[in-house]
Amino acid sequence: xxxxxxxxxxxxxxxxxxxxxxxxxxxxxxxxxxxxxxxxxxxxxxxxxxxxxxxxxxxxxxxxxxxxxxxxxxxxxxxxxxxxxxxxxxxxxxxxxxxxxxxxxxxxxxxxxxxxxxxxxxxxxxxxxxxxxxxxxxxxxxxxxxxxxxxxxxxxxxxxxxxxxxxxxxxxxxxxxxxxxxxxxxxxx
Amino acid sequence: xxxxxxxxxxxxxxxxxxxxxxxxxxxxxxxxxxxxxxxxxxxxxxxxxxxxxxxxxxxxxxxxxxxxxxxxxxxxxxxxxxxxxxxxxxxxxxxxxxxxxxxxxxxxxxxxxxxxxxxxxxxxxxxxxxxxxxxxxxxxxxxxxxxxxxxxxxxxxxxxxxxxxxxxxxxxxxxxxxxxxxxxxxxxxxxxxxxxxxxxxxxxxxxxxxxxxxxxxxxxxxxxxxxxxxxxxxxxxxxxxxxxxxxxxxxxxxxxxxxxxxxxxxxxx
Numbered sequence: 277x278x279x280x281x282x283x284x285x286x287x288x289x290x291x292x293x294x295x296x297x298x299x300x301x302x303x304x305x306x307x308x309x310x311x312x313x314x315x316x317x318x319x320x321x322x323x324x325x326x327x328x329x330x331x332x333x334x335x336x337x338x339x340x341x342x343x344x345x346x347x348x349x350x351x352x353x354x355x356x357x358x359x360x361x362x363x364x365x366x367x368x369x370x371x372x373x374x375x376x377x378x379x380x381x382x383x384x385x386x387x388x389x390x391x392x393x394x395x396x397x398x399x400x401x402x403x404x405x406x407x408x409x410x411x412x413x414x415x416x417x418x419x420x421x422x423x424x425x426x427x428x429x430x431x432x433x434x435x436x437x438x439x440x441x442x443x444x445x446x447x448x449x450x451x452x453x454x455x456x457x458x459x460x461x462x463x464x465x
Numbered sequence: 466x467x468x469x470x471x472x473x474x475x476x477x478x479x480x481x482x483x484x485x486x487x488x489x490x491x492x493x494x495x496x497x498x499x500x501x502x503x504x505x506x507x508x509x510x511x512x513x514x515x516x517x518x519x520x521x522x523x524x525x526x527x528x529x530x531x532x533x534x535x536x537x538x539x540x541x542x543x544x545x546x547x548x549x550x551x552x553x554x555x556x557x558x559x560x561x562x563x564x565x566x567x568x569x570x571x572x573x574x575x576x577x578x579x580x581x582x583x584x585x586x587x588x589x590x591x592x593x594x595x596x597x598x599x600x601x602x603x604x605x606x607x608x609x610x611x612x613x614x615x616x617x618x619x620x621x622x623x624x625x626x627x628x629x630x631x632x633x634x635x636x637x638x639x640x641x642x643x644x645x646x647x648x649x650x651x652x653x654x655x656x657x658x659x660x661x662x663x664x665x666x667x668x669x670x671x672x673x674x675x676x677x678x679x680x681x682x683x684x685x686x687x688x689x690x691x692x693x694x695x696x697x698x699x700x701x702x703x704x705x706x707x708x709x710x711x712x713x714x715x716x717x718x719x720x721x722x723x724x725x726x727x728x729x730x731x732x733x734x
Contacts (some may be wrong), residue, residue, distance in 0.1 A: 433631035
């Protein structure tokens with residue numbers, strides 16, 4: 277009797293778990309690109325929100341890694357099949373940390389450096405990131421970009437954290453497959 | 466004699482009340498990750514830590530019930546009063562035994578993972594509800610090293626050094642898995658498990674000797690290193706609390722009439 281009951285419970289939980297992966301929250305992230313001569317610049321309008329747990333993590337000497345991954349895709353429209361061709365990709369890596377002796381949050385990469393005493397200002401910079409001269413176009417055609425943005429502060433190294441982070445994870449955030457507007461590049465003669 | 470005992474008892478209660486009274490002027494901020502890892506090691510302990518005792522006790526009872534009831538469905542247990550258990554594992558396990566093992570195993574795993582997630586969420590909720598009263602309290606080095614000695618990596622989670630803690634936990638976890646595999650391959654492949662057997666150091670083969678020695682040394686070394694780093698990390702982490710939450714504290718050695726030791730004096734600016 278108990279084993280039959282368990283069988284049913286087991287199946288129901290499996291079904292619920294399976295469908296819970298398909299639930300999506302409303303997506304309002306915007307990613308756009310602009311063409312200046314032959315240079316592509318990227319603009320983000322994201323909706324990241326940091327929980328208190330995430331900020332607490334930064335207070336105690338942990339740093340977060342923010343990666344903007346951008347992929348340039350060329351649109352090739354043929355007579356029968358429309359094909360997308362990957363041209364090149366690039367990674368922009370930033371680090372977010374808290375300086376205890378000065379009471380400031382710092383956001384830095386190998387080229388840039390921002391600092392502020394309030395987390396909301398740093399978050400504003402991350403959400404409205406503008407990256408200039410990302411790609412240089414050489415050939416004519418229609419192009420668009422797709423982007424993944426990830427914020428990682430704690431990697432799930434141990435199995436306990438791995439299972440915890442499957443369902444409860446305010447420490448690592450990710451937005452994947454943001455698709456930009458299409459631009460057309462023509463070489464002026 | 467009786468009078469002295471009563472007076473001592475009253476002193477003990479009053480002394481505790483004084484300490485309690487001092488502590489309840491603010492509430493301790495709960496760490497969701499620490500409570501989750503507590504639940505990983507001790508079922509339901511993370512929920513008790515995040516002050517949801519009823520839930521914690523329910524999870525603890527449920528997990529132990531599943532573990533023992535599941536074990537009893539596979540291994541036949543004869544019990545006689547007061548404390549005599551005889552275990553007779555199935556010599557030729559059939560399909561039903563494997564089905565029971567799979568069902569009870571997955572159920573135990575599901576409840577365990579749910580308790581871990583629930584304890585993290587509960588401590589987060591606790592912080593949100595009591596957001597105006599809570600303070601981050603600096604960790605005690607003694608408790609950090611004690612936690613790491615009993616459960617490797619837990620002390621590191623207590624002092625908020627999550628990366629190191631995860632590594633110590635991983636070493637502990639892989640060690641346990643290796644032990645289970647070794648035990649399974651050694652004993653469960655032989656069907657005559659019900660016969661009594663002896664283990665002598667001289668009768669062991671060289672590879673078995675190396676396994677036992679390396680297992681014991683890694684077991685102890687992992688605990689010693691984890692405890693040492695937790696102690697050191699706890700003292701080092703004090704600098705992060707000085708500017709956090711306007712908290713100011715000093716570590717003062719003191720000798721009073723009833724105790725002596727290091728006291729952490731916490732004050733708010």
